[in-house]
Amino acid sequence: MTDLKGKLALVTAAGSPIGAACAARLADAGHHVIAADTDGTAAAAVVALIRQHNGSAEFAPLDASDERNWRAMAGHIRTKYKRLDVLVQAAMTLLVKPFTETTLADLRSLARDNIVAPWLGLRHCAPLLREAGNACVVNLTSTVGRTAHGGAAALSATAAGVRMMTKSAALEWGPQGYGVTVNTVNVGSVPWRPHAETTQDDLDLGPAIAPSEVAEAVLYLCSPAAKYITGMEITLDGGRSIGFPG
Amino acid sequence: MTALAGQVAIVTGATGGLGRPIAVALAAAGAKVVATGRNVERGEATVAAITVSGGEATFLAQDVTRDEDWQTVIAQTIAAFGRLDAVINNAGDARLAPIEELTLQDLEYLLDLNLHGSFLGLKHAFAHMGTDGGAVINLTALPAYGGAVRQTAYSAAKGALAHLTKAAAIAGRARGIRVNNIVPAVLFAGGEVSPGAVRVQGDPAAAELFKARAIAQSPLKKLGEPDDAARAAVFLCSRAGRHISGIDVFIDGGRQAGGN
Numbered sequence: 001m002t003d004l005k006g007k008l009a010l011v012t013a014a015g016s017p018i019g020a021a022c023a024a025r026l027a028d029a030g031h032h033v034i035a036a037d038t039d040g041t042a043a044a045a046v047v048a049l050i051r052q053h054n055g056s057a058e059f060a061p062l063d064a065s066d067e068r069n070w071r072a073m074a075g076h077i078r079t080k081y082k083r084l085d086v087l088v089q090a091a092m093t094l095l096v097k098p099f100t101e102t103t104l105a106d107l108r109s110l111a112r113d114n115i116v117a118p119w120l121g122l123r124h125c126a127p128l129l130r131e132a133g134n135a136c137v138v139n140l141t142s143t144v145g146r147t148a149h150g151g152a153a154a155l156s157a158t159a160a161g162v163r164m165m166t167k168s169a170a171l172e173w174g175p176q177g178y179g180v181t182v183n184t185v186n187v188g189s190v191p192w193r194p195h196a197e198t199t200q201d202d203l204d205l206g207p208a209i210a211p212s213e214v215a216e217a218v219l220y221l222c223s224p225a226a227k228y229i230t231g232m233e234i235t236l237d238g239g240r241s242i243g244f245p246g
Numbered sequence: 247m248t249a250l251a252g253q254v255a256i257v258t259g260a261t262g263g264l265g266r267p268i269a270v271a272l273a274a275a276g277a278k279v280v281a282t283g284r285n286v287e288r289g290e291a292t293v294a295a296i297t298v299s300g301g302e303a304t305f306l307a308q309d310v311t312r313d314e315d316w317q318t319v320i321a322q323t324i325a326a327f328g329r330l331d332a333v334i335n336n337a338g339d340a341r342l343a344p345i346e347e348l349t350l351q352d353l354e355y356l357l358d359l360n361l362h363g364s365f366l367g368l369k370h371a372f373a374h375m376g377t378d379g380g381a382v383i384n385l386t387a388l389p390a391y392g393g394a395v396r397q398t399a400y401s402a403a404k405g406a407l408a409h410l411t412k413a414a415a416i417a418g419r420a421r422g423i424r425v426n427n428i429v430p431a432v433l434f435a436g437g438e439v440s441p442g443a444v445r446v447q448g449d450p451a452a453a454e455l456f457k458a459r460a461i462a463q464s465p466l467k468k469l470g471e472p473d474d475a476a477r478a479a480v481f482l483c484s485r486a487g488r489h490i491s492g493i494d495v496f497i498d499g500g501r502q503a504g505g506n
Contacts, residue, residue, distance in 0.1 A: 167503035174465030174500050181466070181500075188489070209489050216486035225477035228433075228470030231503025232496045239415045239424070239491030 006030035006056075008132075009086035009222075010077070012064050012121060015042025017191045018140060019090035020049075021211035022218050027055030029219055031086060036062035036073065064091055064117035070124040077128055084128035086222050087137045089118040092159075092192045094142070096202040099153045107154045114141070114158035115165065122169050122182075130178040136222045137182040139166045140214065143205055146186055146233075147241035152203060159186075163233060170231030181230035183221045187214055188237025206240030249484040251276035254327040256319065258310050258367060259337030261288035264385065264430060264472050266295065268334055271476035272483065273301030280323045282308035283337065310337045310363030316370045324374065331380045332483045333371040335364035338385055338404075342396040353399040360403040361410065368414050372423060379422020381483045384411045385475075386427045386494070391502060408494065415492030424491035426482050430475040431498040432460040465500035 009026045013019040014035035020042070027033045027050040035050075035057055037043035043059045050057040060076065063069045077084055093113035095106060118139050129135035144152050145159025163184050170182040188205035217234050220226055235241060255272045259265040260281030273279045273296040281296075281303055283289045289305035296303040306322055308315045323330055338360045341352045364384050371382050389397040390404035408427055415425040434457060461467055474497045481487055482495065496502045 167500075170500045170503050171465050175467055177467055179466065207489060213486065213489055217490070220481050220486060225474070225481065228466065228468075228474040228497050228499050229478075229495070230466055230500035232498075232500075233493070234490060234495070235493045236489045238489045239419050242412045242415050242492030244416075 006032060007085035008032050008034070008077070008081050008083065009088065010034045010036060010073075010084055010125070011088045011090060012036050012062060012117070013089075013091035013193075014046050015039040016090060016193050017211040018187070018214050019088075020046045021215040022088045022090055023057065024050055024053075024055070025212070025215035025219050026086060026088070026222070027057055028053065031056075033057040034060050034077070036060045036064070038063050064089070064121060065112045067120055067124075070120045074124040074128060077125075082128075083131035083135075084125055085132045085135050087121060087125050087129065087135070088218055088222075089121050089137070089139045091117055092140060092142055094192060094202070095155050096151050097154070098151055102154050107157075110154045110158045111161075114155075115161045118162060119165060122165075126173070129180045130173075130176070134179045134227065136180065136226075137166075137169070138185055138218045138221050139182070140185050140187060140218075142192075143186045143188045143235060143237045143241045144203065146235060149203055149205075167231040174230055179227075181221070181226070183226075183229060183231070184233045185214065185217050185221070186233055186235040186237070186241070188235075188240055190214060190236075206237040209236050209238075249275045249480060249486075253277040253331040253483065254280070254323060254329050255332035255334065255483065256280045256282060256323060256330070256367075257334040257336055258282050258308065258363070260292050260305075261285045263336070264433070264475050265334075265336040266292045267472040267476040268336060268479050269303065270295055270301075271473065271480050272332070272334075273303055274299065275480045275484070277332065277483070278327050279303040280306055280319065280326075282306045282310070282319055284309055310335070310366065311358045313366055316366045320370045320374050329376055330371065330374045331378070333367050333380075333382045334479060335367040335382065335384045337363055340387070340397070340400045342400065344396055345398045348399050353402065356399050356403040357406070360400075361406050364407055365410060368410070368425065372414075372418065372421070375421070375423055379418070379424070381487065382414065382418075382423065382425045383479055383482055384408075384425070384427050386411070386429050388429060388431045388498060388502060390427075390429070391494070412492045418491065424482070424487065426487075426491060427494045428475055428478050428482070429494050429496045429498060429502070430470070430472075431496075431501060432464070433470040433472050433475060433497065463501060464498070465503065468499060470497055470499060
Protein backbone atom coordinates (compact mmCIF):
# COMPACT_ATOMS: atom_id res chain seq x y z
CA MET A 1 0.00 0.00 0.00
CA THR A 2 1.19 3.48 -0.81
CA ASP A 3 1.00 6.14 1.89
CA LEU A 4 -0.27 9.42 0.51
CA LYS A 5 0.80 12.77 1.89
CA GLY A 6 -2.30 14.47 0.56
CA LYS A 7 -5.67 13.30 -0.61
CA LEU A 8 -6.37 10.94 -3.47
CA ALA A 9 -8.45 12.21 -6.38
CA LEU A 10 -9.76 10.26 -9.38
CA VAL A 11 -10.64 12.36 -12.41
CA THR A 12 -12.40 10.75 -15.37
CA ALA A 13 -12.04 12.07 -18.90
CA ALA A 14 -8.77 13.52 -17.61
CA GLY A 15 -7.51 13.96 -21.14
CA SER A 16 -10.38 16.29 -22.05
CA PRO A 17 -9.93 20.04 -21.53
CA ILE A 18 -12.18 20.13 -18.42
CA GLY A 19 -10.82 16.88 -17.00
CA ALA A 20 -7.26 18.09 -17.53
CA ALA A 21 -7.97 21.42 -15.81
CA CYS A 22 -9.61 19.66 -12.84
CA ALA A 23 -6.73 17.19 -12.56
CA ALA A 24 -4.15 19.98 -12.66
CA ARG A 25 -6.00 22.15 -10.12
CA LEU A 26 -6.50 19.25 -7.69
CA ALA A 27 -2.84 18.30 -8.01
CA ASP A 28 -1.85 21.92 -7.43
CA ALA A 29 -3.95 21.84 -4.24
CA GLY A 30 -1.97 18.85 -3.00
CA HIS A 31 -3.95 15.85 -4.21
CA HIS A 32 -2.41 12.79 -5.78
CA VAL A 33 -4.40 12.52 -9.00
CA ILE A 34 -5.34 9.40 -10.91
CA ALA A 35 -5.92 10.73 -14.42
CA ALA A 36 -8.30 8.26 -16.03
CA ASP A 37 -9.28 8.22 -19.68
CA THR A 38 -9.70 5.99 -22.71
CA ASP A 39 -7.38 8.40 -24.49
CA GLY A 40 -4.02 7.41 -23.00
CA THR A 41 -2.01 9.97 -24.95
CA ALA A 42 -4.01 12.97 -23.77
CA ALA A 43 -4.18 11.78 -20.15
CA ALA A 44 -0.47 10.92 -20.10
CA ALA A 45 0.26 14.46 -21.25
CA VAL A 46 -1.78 15.78 -18.32
CA VAL A 47 0.18 13.57 -15.92
CA ALA A 48 3.46 14.81 -17.39
CA LEU A 49 2.33 18.43 -17.03
CA ILE A 50 1.33 17.89 -13.39
CA ARG A 51 4.72 16.28 -12.62
CA GLN A 52 6.51 19.17 -14.35
CA HIS A 53 4.83 21.44 -11.79
CA ASN A 54 6.00 19.16 -8.96
CA GLY A 55 2.56 17.65 -8.55
CA SER A 56 1.77 14.01 -8.08
CA ALA A 57 -0.24 12.05 -10.65
CA GLU A 58 -0.58 8.76 -12.46
CA PHE A 59 -2.41 7.67 -15.59
CA ALA A 60 -4.97 4.87 -15.51
CA PRO A 61 -6.85 3.60 -18.57
CA LEU A 62 -10.61 3.74 -18.11
CA ASP A 63 -13.58 3.30 -20.39
CA ALA A 64 -16.05 4.83 -17.94
CA SER A 65 -19.08 3.29 -19.62
CA ASP A 66 -17.80 -0.25 -19.06
CA GLU A 67 -18.45 -1.93 -15.72
CA ARG A 68 -15.45 -4.28 -15.91
CA ASN A 69 -13.24 -1.22 -16.31
CA TRP A 70 -14.70 0.32 -13.15
CA ARG A 71 -14.24 -2.93 -11.21
CA ALA A 72 -10.59 -2.98 -12.22
CA MET A 73 -10.19 0.69 -11.32
CA ALA A 74 -11.78 0.25 -7.89
CA GLY A 75 -9.64 -2.84 -7.32
CA HIS A 76 -6.50 -0.90 -8.24
CA ILE A 77 -7.36 1.92 -5.84
CA ARG A 78 -8.28 -0.49 -3.03
CA THR A 79 -5.04 -2.41 -3.37
CA LYS A 80 -2.78 0.60 -3.69
CA TYR A 81 -4.47 3.30 -1.59
CA LYS A 82 -7.41 1.71 0.29
CA ARG A 83 -9.55 4.80 -0.09
CA LEU A 84 -10.67 7.57 -2.42
CA ASP A 85 -11.10 11.18 -1.23
CA VAL A 86 -12.27 12.91 -4.39
CA LEU A 87 -14.11 11.62 -7.47
CA VAL A 88 -14.56 14.06 -10.35
CA GLN A 89 -16.52 12.70 -13.32
CA ALA A 90 -15.78 15.03 -16.20
CA ALA A 91 -17.00 13.10 -19.24
CA MET A 92 -19.83 14.49 -21.34
CA THR A 93 -20.84 13.60 -24.86
CA LEU A 94 -22.77 16.22 -26.79
CA LEU A 95 -25.32 15.59 -29.51
CA VAL A 96 -27.21 18.24 -31.41
CA LYS A 97 -29.79 16.76 -33.75
CA PRO A 98 -33.46 17.44 -34.47
CA PHE A 99 -35.77 15.23 -32.42
CA THR A 100 -37.24 13.45 -35.43
CA GLU A 101 -33.77 12.57 -36.73
CA THR A 102 -32.52 11.28 -33.39
CA THR A 103 -32.47 7.48 -33.36
CA LEU A 104 -32.88 5.12 -30.43
CA ALA A 105 -29.23 4.23 -30.95
CA ASP A 106 -28.31 7.91 -30.52
CA LEU A 107 -30.24 8.11 -27.25
CA ARG A 108 -28.79 4.82 -25.97
CA SER A 109 -25.29 5.93 -26.82
CA LEU A 110 -25.74 9.28 -25.08
CA ALA A 111 -27.34 7.67 -22.02
CA ARG A 112 -24.42 5.26 -21.83
CA ASP A 113 -21.83 8.03 -21.92
CA ASN A 114 -23.64 10.62 -19.84
CA ILE A 115 -25.65 8.63 -17.28
CA VAL A 116 -24.44 5.03 -17.15
CA ALA A 117 -20.77 6.06 -16.92
CA PRO A 118 -21.09 8.36 -13.88
CA TRP A 119 -23.57 5.91 -12.30
CA LEU A 120 -20.95 3.18 -12.54
CA GLY A 121 -18.40 5.54 -11.04
CA LEU A 122 -20.64 6.23 -8.06
CA ARG A 123 -21.55 2.56 -7.74
CA HIS A 124 -18.03 1.19 -7.74
CA CYS A 125 -16.26 3.99 -5.88
CA ALA A 126 -18.83 4.16 -3.06
CA PRO A 127 -17.00 1.79 -0.66
CA LEU A 128 -13.71 3.61 -1.27
CA LEU A 129 -15.29 7.02 -0.70
CA ARG A 130 -16.83 5.84 2.58
CA GLU A 131 -13.42 4.59 3.63
CA ALA A 132 -11.99 8.11 3.24
CA GLY A 133 -14.20 9.83 5.80
CA ASN A 134 -14.90 13.24 4.32
CA ALA A 135 -14.92 12.36 0.65
CA CYS A 136 -16.62 14.25 -2.12
CA VAL A 137 -17.95 13.56 -5.58
CA VAL A 138 -18.46 16.17 -8.27
CA ASN A 139 -20.36 15.17 -11.39
CA LEU A 140 -20.04 17.55 -14.31
CA THR A 141 -22.80 17.94 -16.83
CA SER A 142 -24.21 20.41 -19.33
CA THR A 143 -26.57 23.29 -18.54
CA VAL A 144 -28.98 21.88 -21.14
CA GLY A 145 -30.08 19.59 -18.30
CA ARG A 146 -31.45 22.70 -16.56
CA THR A 147 -32.88 24.63 -19.48
CA ALA A 148 -33.97 22.53 -22.43
CA HIS A 149 -32.48 23.37 -25.79
CA GLY A 150 -34.16 22.89 -29.16
CA GLY A 151 -32.34 20.25 -31.16
CA ALA A 152 -30.83 18.64 -28.09
CA ALA A 153 -33.57 16.45 -26.63
CA ALA A 154 -31.38 13.43 -25.95
CA LEU A 155 -28.64 15.63 -24.54
CA SER A 156 -31.06 17.56 -22.30
CA ALA A 157 -32.61 14.35 -21.02
CA THR A 158 -29.31 12.72 -20.14
CA ALA A 159 -27.89 15.90 -18.55
CA ALA A 160 -31.02 16.26 -16.39
CA GLY A 161 -30.64 12.61 -15.41
CA VAL A 162 -27.17 13.30 -14.03
CA ARG A 163 -28.55 16.05 -11.78
CA MET A 164 -31.19 13.86 -10.19
CA MET A 165 -28.90 10.85 -9.91
CA THR A 166 -26.41 13.06 -8.08
CA LYS A 167 -29.03 14.40 -5.65
CA SER A 168 -30.29 10.89 -4.95
CA ALA A 169 -26.79 9.69 -4.12
CA ALA A 170 -26.40 12.70 -1.79
CA LEU A 171 -29.60 11.83 0.04
CA GLU A 172 -28.66 8.18 0.33
CA TRP A 173 -25.06 8.55 1.40
CA GLY A 174 -25.36 11.45 3.81
CA PRO A 175 -27.39 9.64 6.45
CA GLN A 176 -24.99 6.72 6.46
CA GLY A 177 -22.62 8.91 8.42
CA TYR A 178 -19.63 8.64 6.11
CA GLY A 179 -19.67 12.33 5.30
CA VAL A 180 -19.56 11.86 1.54
CA THR A 181 -20.86 14.92 -0.30
CA VAL A 182 -22.15 14.57 -3.86
CA ASN A 183 -22.71 17.64 -6.02
CA THR A 184 -23.22 18.66 -9.63
CA VAL A 185 -21.51 21.36 -11.65
CA ASN A 186 -23.59 22.36 -14.68
CA VAL A 187 -21.40 23.90 -17.33
CA GLY A 188 -22.43 26.05 -20.27
CA SER A 189 -20.21 26.77 -23.22
CA VAL A 190 -17.05 24.78 -22.67
CA PRO A 191 -14.94 22.46 -24.84
CA TRP A 192 -15.91 19.02 -23.49
CA ARG A 193 -13.93 17.09 -26.10
CA PRO A 194 -11.80 18.59 -28.82
CA HIS A 195 -12.42 17.27 -32.33
CA ALA A 196 -15.82 15.86 -31.36
CA GLU A 197 -18.45 15.73 -34.09
CA THR A 198 -20.77 17.92 -32.03
CA THR A 199 -19.23 20.77 -30.08
CA GLN A 200 -20.56 23.44 -27.78
CA ASP A 201 -20.51 25.77 -30.78
CA ASP A 202 -23.61 23.96 -32.05
CA LEU A 203 -25.48 25.19 -28.99
CA ASP A 204 -26.00 28.69 -27.70
CA LEU A 205 -25.10 28.24 -24.05
CA GLY A 206 -23.80 31.66 -23.06
CA PRO A 207 -20.29 33.05 -22.68
CA ALA A 208 -17.28 30.80 -23.22
CA ILE A 209 -16.22 29.22 -19.94
CA ALA A 210 -12.55 28.39 -19.46
CA PRO A 211 -11.85 24.86 -18.21
CA SER A 212 -9.78 26.42 -15.42
CA GLU A 213 -12.93 28.16 -14.15
CA VAL A 214 -14.75 24.84 -14.01
CA ALA A 215 -11.82 23.49 -12.05
CA GLU A 216 -12.12 26.33 -9.50
CA ALA A 217 -15.77 25.44 -8.85
CA VAL A 218 -14.85 21.76 -8.50
CA LEU A 219 -12.05 22.61 -6.08
CA TYR A 220 -14.44 24.72 -3.99
CA LEU A 221 -16.89 21.81 -3.70
CA CYS A 222 -14.00 19.53 -2.67
CA SER A 223 -12.64 21.96 -0.07
CA PRO A 224 -13.46 22.11 3.67
CA ALA A 225 -15.37 25.35 2.91
CA ALA A 226 -18.07 23.25 1.22
CA LYS A 227 -18.28 20.48 3.80
CA TYR A 228 -21.98 21.19 4.53
CA ILE A 229 -22.92 21.32 0.86
CA THR A 230 -24.37 18.20 -0.73
CA GLY A 231 -27.00 17.46 -3.38
CA MET A 232 -26.39 21.01 -4.62
CA GLU A 233 -25.69 22.38 -8.08
CA ILE A 234 -23.33 25.09 -9.23
CA THR A 235 -24.18 26.38 -12.67
CA LEU A 236 -21.39 28.02 -14.67
CA ASP A 237 -22.91 29.82 -17.61
CA GLY A 238 -22.90 33.51 -16.77
CA GLY A 239 -26.59 33.26 -15.92
CA ARG A 240 -27.76 31.97 -19.31
CA SER A 241 -30.01 29.21 -17.91
CA ILE A 242 -31.72 31.26 -15.19
CA GLY A 243 -35.06 31.93 -16.78
CA PHE A 244 -36.30 34.04 -19.65
CA PRO A 245 -33.47 36.36 -20.68
CA GLY A 246 -35.24 37.51 -23.85
CA MET B 247 -5.68 34.93 1.39
CA THR B 248 -6.09 37.46 -1.38
CA ALA B 249 -9.04 36.15 -3.40
CA LEU B 250 -10.82 39.49 -2.89
CA ALA B 251 -7.83 41.86 -2.81
CA GLY B 252 -8.82 45.33 -3.98
CA GLN B 253 -12.54 44.68 -3.63
CA VAL B 254 -14.95 46.80 -1.59
CA ALA B 255 -17.96 45.03 -0.07
CA ILE B 256 -21.04 46.16 1.82
CA VAL B 257 -22.54 43.63 4.24
CA THR B 258 -25.94 44.50 5.71
CA GLY B 259 -27.04 43.14 9.05
CA ALA B 260 -23.38 42.72 9.90
CA THR B 261 -24.17 43.21 13.57
CA GLY B 262 -24.55 39.49 14.25
CA GLY B 263 -26.07 36.28 12.93
CA LEU B 264 -24.51 35.36 9.60
CA GLY B 265 -23.63 38.98 8.81
CA ARG B 266 -20.65 39.06 11.14
CA PRO B 267 -18.96 35.85 9.91
CA ILE B 268 -19.59 36.91 6.31
CA ALA B 269 -18.01 40.34 6.93
CA VAL B 270 -15.06 38.73 8.70
CA ALA B 271 -14.51 36.17 5.92
CA LEU B 272 -14.68 38.79 3.13
CA ALA B 273 -12.15 40.95 5.00
CA ALA B 274 -9.90 37.95 5.64
CA ALA B 275 -9.94 37.33 1.87
CA GLY B 276 -8.66 40.88 1.30
CA ALA B 277 -11.84 42.93 0.79
CA LYS B 278 -12.43 46.30 2.42
CA VAL B 279 -15.71 45.84 4.25
CA VAL B 280 -18.48 48.30 5.06
CA ALA B 281 -20.50 46.62 7.80
CA THR B 282 -23.97 48.04 8.28
CA GLY B 283 -26.85 47.51 10.69
CA ARG B 284 -29.07 49.14 13.26
CA ASN B 285 -27.11 48.31 16.41
CA VAL B 286 -23.97 50.49 16.61
CA GLU B 287 -22.37 48.58 19.46
CA ARG B 288 -22.70 45.20 17.77
CA GLY B 289 -21.61 46.69 14.43
CA GLU B 290 -18.46 48.12 16.01
CA ALA B 291 -17.77 44.69 17.50
CA THR B 292 -17.82 43.25 13.96
CA VAL B 293 -15.36 45.94 12.81
CA ALA B 294 -13.13 45.18 15.81
CA ALA B 295 -13.18 41.47 14.95
CA ILE B 296 -11.90 42.38 11.48
CA THR B 297 -9.29 45.00 12.36
CA VAL B 298 -7.78 42.90 15.16
CA SER B 299 -6.58 40.43 12.52
CA GLY B 300 -5.29 43.17 10.21
CA GLY B 301 -8.36 43.57 8.03
CA GLU B 302 -9.97 46.82 6.91
CA ALA B 303 -13.56 47.63 7.83
CA THR B 304 -15.87 50.39 8.89
CA PHE B 305 -19.36 50.43 10.43
CA LEU B 306 -22.24 52.55 9.15
CA ALA B 307 -25.63 52.65 10.86
CA GLN B 308 -28.34 51.65 8.39
CA ASP B 309 -31.96 50.62 8.26
CA VAL B 310 -32.03 48.70 4.96
CA THR B 311 -35.71 49.45 4.41
CA ARG B 312 -34.96 53.20 4.09
CA ASP B 313 -33.78 54.46 0.70
CA GLU B 314 -32.13 57.51 2.35
CA ASP B 315 -30.01 55.18 4.47
CA TRP B 316 -28.87 53.31 1.35
CA GLN B 317 -27.95 56.60 -0.35
CA THR B 318 -25.83 57.58 2.64
CA VAL B 319 -24.16 54.18 2.92
CA ILE B 320 -23.29 54.11 -0.79
CA ALA B 321 -22.00 57.70 -0.78
CA GLN B 322 -19.82 57.07 2.27
CA THR B 323 -18.54 53.78 0.85
CA ILE B 324 -17.48 55.44 -2.41
CA ALA B 325 -15.98 58.39 -0.51
CA ALA B 326 -13.96 56.13 1.79
CA PHE B 327 -12.88 53.39 -0.62
CA GLY B 328 -13.51 54.75 -4.13
CA ARG B 329 -15.44 51.79 -5.54
CA LEU B 330 -18.07 49.12 -4.92
CA ASP B 331 -17.63 45.47 -5.90
CA ALA B 332 -20.00 43.49 -3.70
CA VAL B 333 -23.22 43.95 -1.78
CA ILE B 334 -24.29 41.19 0.60
CA ASN B 335 -27.98 41.65 1.44
CA ASN B 336 -27.87 39.72 4.67
CA ALA B 337 -30.23 41.77 6.86
CA GLY B 338 -33.48 39.90 7.36
CA ASP B 339 -35.82 38.44 9.89
CA ALA B 340 -38.36 35.66 10.38
CA ARG B 341 -41.69 35.52 12.18
CA LEU B 342 -42.95 32.00 12.57
CA ALA B 343 -46.58 31.35 13.51
CA PRO B 344 -49.70 29.63 12.15
CA ILE B 345 -51.39 31.77 9.48
CA GLU B 346 -54.38 32.29 11.78
CA GLU B 347 -52.09 34.12 14.19
CA LEU B 348 -50.02 36.09 11.69
CA THR B 349 -51.18 39.64 11.00
CA LEU B 350 -50.93 41.74 7.88
CA GLN B 351 -48.40 43.81 9.82
CA ASP B 352 -46.25 40.68 10.26
CA LEU B 353 -46.29 40.05 6.51
CA GLU B 354 -45.55 43.69 5.71
CA TYR B 355 -42.67 43.73 8.20
CA LEU B 356 -41.14 40.58 6.63
CA LEU B 357 -41.59 41.90 3.09
CA ASP B 358 -40.05 45.20 4.09
CA LEU B 359 -36.95 43.73 5.66
CA ASN B 360 -36.34 40.66 3.50
CA LEU B 361 -37.59 41.81 0.10
CA HIS B 362 -37.74 45.60 -0.09
CA GLY B 363 -34.45 46.05 1.78
CA SER B 364 -32.63 43.68 -0.58
CA PHE B 365 -34.32 45.31 -3.59
CA LEU B 366 -32.89 48.66 -2.52
CA GLY B 367 -29.48 47.06 -2.07
CA LEU B 368 -29.69 45.68 -5.62
CA LYS B 369 -30.83 48.98 -7.10
CA HIS B 370 -28.00 50.90 -5.48
CA ALA B 371 -25.46 48.23 -6.38
CA PHE B 372 -26.52 48.43 -10.03
CA ALA B 373 -26.31 52.22 -9.92
CA HIS B 374 -22.83 52.36 -8.43
CA MET B 375 -20.90 49.29 -9.54
CA GLY B 376 -18.23 50.14 -12.07
CA THR B 377 -17.32 48.77 -15.48
CA ASP B 378 -15.75 45.69 -13.84
CA GLY B 379 -19.23 44.67 -12.70
CA GLY B 380 -19.54 43.04 -9.31
CA ALA B 381 -21.43 40.59 -7.15
CA VAL B 382 -24.65 40.87 -5.19
CA ILE B 383 -25.59 38.09 -2.79
CA ASN B 384 -29.05 37.74 -1.30
CA LEU B 385 -29.64 35.54 1.72
CA THR B 386 -32.71 33.38 1.29
CA ALA B 387 -33.93 30.32 3.20
CA LEU B 388 -35.34 26.87 2.48
CA PRO B 389 -38.98 28.09 2.81
CA ALA B 390 -38.27 30.19 -0.29
CA TYR B 391 -38.19 26.98 -2.32
CA GLY B 392 -41.08 25.07 -0.79
CA GLY B 393 -43.75 25.38 1.84
CA ALA B 394 -42.89 25.09 5.50
CA VAL B 395 -44.92 24.86 8.69
CA ARG B 396 -45.65 28.19 10.45
CA GLN B 397 -43.82 30.05 7.69
CA THR B 398 -46.47 31.38 5.29
CA ALA B 399 -45.33 34.99 5.58
CA TYR B 400 -41.63 34.15 5.72
CA SER B 401 -41.94 31.80 2.68
CA ALA B 402 -43.66 34.54 0.71
CA ALA B 403 -40.99 37.12 1.52
CA LYS B 404 -37.97 34.88 0.94
CA GLY B 405 -39.59 33.22 -2.09
CA ALA B 406 -40.07 36.61 -3.68
CA LEU B 407 -36.47 37.51 -2.87
CA ALA B 408 -35.19 34.25 -4.40
CA HIS B 409 -36.89 35.15 -7.67
CA LEU B 410 -35.91 38.79 -7.51
CA THR B 411 -32.35 37.43 -7.56
CA LYS B 412 -32.95 35.52 -10.81
CA ALA B 413 -34.54 38.49 -12.57
CA ALA B 414 -31.74 40.77 -11.37
CA ALA B 415 -29.15 38.24 -12.55
CA ILE B 416 -30.57 38.52 -16.06
CA ALA B 417 -30.62 42.31 -15.80
CA GLY B 418 -27.01 42.33 -14.64
CA ARG B 419 -25.62 40.11 -17.36
CA ALA B 420 -24.76 42.87 -19.79
CA ARG B 421 -22.85 44.72 -17.08
CA GLY B 422 -21.01 41.84 -15.49
CA ILE B 423 -23.03 42.15 -12.31
CA ARG B 424 -23.69 38.71 -10.89
CA VAL B 425 -26.56 38.09 -8.49
CA ASN B 426 -26.86 34.88 -6.49
CA ASN B 427 -28.64 33.45 -3.46
CA ILE B 428 -27.00 31.83 -0.48
CA VAL B 429 -29.41 29.54 1.34
CA PRO B 430 -28.27 28.71 4.86
CA ALA B 431 -30.06 25.98 6.84
CA VAL B 432 -29.45 25.14 9.69
CA LEU B 433 -26.22 26.71 10.88
CA PHE B 434 -25.14 26.76 14.50
CA ALA B 435 -22.05 28.02 16.26
CA GLY B 436 -21.94 29.06 19.85
CA GLY B 437 -24.89 31.33 20.48
CA GLU B 438 -25.46 32.33 16.86
CA VAL B 439 -28.40 30.63 15.23
CA SER B 440 -30.36 30.76 12.00
CA PRO B 441 -33.78 32.48 11.93
CA GLY B 442 -35.71 29.29 12.60
CA ALA B 443 -33.80 28.82 15.81
CA VAL B 444 -34.19 32.35 17.14
CA ARG B 445 -37.39 31.45 18.91
CA VAL B 446 -35.62 28.84 21.04
CA GLN B 447 -32.85 31.17 22.17
CA GLY B 448 -32.66 31.36 25.95
CA ASP B 449 -34.47 28.05 26.29
CA PRO B 450 -31.75 25.38 26.43
CA ALA B 451 -34.17 22.43 26.36
CA ALA B 452 -36.05 23.76 23.33
CA ALA B 453 -32.75 24.64 21.65
CA GLU B 454 -31.49 21.08 22.11
CA LEU B 455 -34.72 19.72 20.65
CA PHE B 456 -34.47 22.10 17.71
CA LYS B 457 -30.88 21.06 17.06
CA ALA B 458 -31.68 17.37 17.32
CA ARG B 459 -34.52 17.76 14.83
CA ALA B 460 -32.37 19.78 12.44
CA ILE B 461 -29.68 17.09 12.54
CA ALA B 462 -32.27 14.38 11.91
CA GLN B 463 -33.65 16.28 8.92
CA SER B 464 -30.23 16.92 7.41
CA PRO B 465 -29.05 14.20 5.00
CA LEU B 466 -25.50 14.77 6.24
CA LYS B 467 -26.76 14.19 9.80
CA LYS B 468 -24.96 17.20 11.18
CA LEU B 469 -25.35 20.94 11.54
CA GLY B 470 -23.50 23.43 9.44
CA GLU B 471 -21.62 26.45 10.75
CA PRO B 472 -22.04 30.14 9.92
CA ASP B 473 -18.55 30.01 8.42
CA ASP B 474 -19.82 27.59 5.75
CA ALA B 475 -22.09 30.38 4.45
CA ALA B 476 -19.32 32.96 4.85
CA ARG B 477 -16.91 30.96 2.71
CA ALA B 478 -19.59 30.49 0.04
CA ALA B 479 -19.86 34.30 -0.09
CA VAL B 480 -16.10 34.60 -0.60
CA PHE B 481 -16.27 32.01 -3.39
CA LEU B 482 -19.11 33.82 -5.17
CA CYS B 483 -17.37 37.21 -4.95
CA SER B 484 -14.02 35.86 -6.13
CA ARG B 485 -12.74 35.41 -9.66
CA ALA B 486 -13.71 31.72 -9.41
CA GLY B 487 -17.34 32.85 -9.42
CA ARG B 488 -17.01 35.04 -12.46
CA HIS B 489 -19.44 33.03 -14.60
CA ILE B 490 -21.83 32.14 -11.79
CA SER B 491 -25.06 34.11 -11.71
CA GLY B 492 -28.65 33.41 -10.74
CA ILE B 493 -27.87 30.27 -8.76
CA ASP B 494 -28.90 29.15 -5.26
CA VAL B 495 -26.00 27.98 -3.13
CA PHE B 496 -27.67 25.70 -0.61
CA ILE B 497 -25.65 25.36 2.60
CA ASP B 498 -28.03 22.82 4.03
CA GLY B 499 -26.40 19.41 4.31
CA GLY B 500 -28.48 18.26 1.35
CA ARG B 501 -32.02 19.03 2.59
CA GLN B 502 -33.15 20.70 -0.61
CA ALA B 503 -31.98 17.82 -2.78
CA GLY B 504 -35.23 15.98 -2.08
CA GLY B 505 -37.09 14.17 0.63
CA ASN B 506 -37.29 10.62 1.80
